[in-house]
Amino acid sequence: MTQDQHRLKRRLVGKVVSDKATQSLTVEVTSSMQHPLGKYIKRRSKIHAHDEKELASMGDIVVIEEGRPISKTKSWRLVSIEKSVKDGSEEESMKDESGDLA
Numbered sequence: 001m002t003q004d005q006h007r008l009k010r011r012l013v014g015k016v017v018s019d020k021a022t023q024s025l026t027v028e029v030t031s032s033m034q035h036p037l038g039k040y041i042k043r044r045s046k047i048h049a050h051d052e053k054e055l056a057s058m059g060d061i062v063v064i065e066e067g068r069p070i071s072k073t074k075s076w077r078l079v080s081i082e083k084s085v086k087d088g089s090e091e092e093s094m095k096d097e098s099g100d101l102a
Contacts (some may be wrong), residue, residue, distance in 0.1 A: 010066040049076040059085040
């Protein structure tokens with residue numbers, strides 16, 4: 001194959017809403033579009049993605065890339081983690097006065 005024949009793969013950024021299944025993620029991707037009357041509307045879609053090393057966790061902001069079908073519903077794979085909840089940014093707000101997690 002030449003360089004011209006390679007198809008560019010779509011990449012999307014979204015939030016992990018579920019990581020319960022083994023090597024699988026559910027990522028919610030949000031996009032905004034303009035209604036014909038001029039109002040902006042948010043559209044959300046849930047996409048199943050493959051996470052081979054199980055690096056991402058719930059609440060992380062991730063980049064996913066389109067690829068070959070891995071299962072019936074999975075044809076996206078995890079590329080990178082943009083912002084991780086494990087950094088402490090989300091956990092700090094969940095602490096109560098005693099210092100324990102709620």
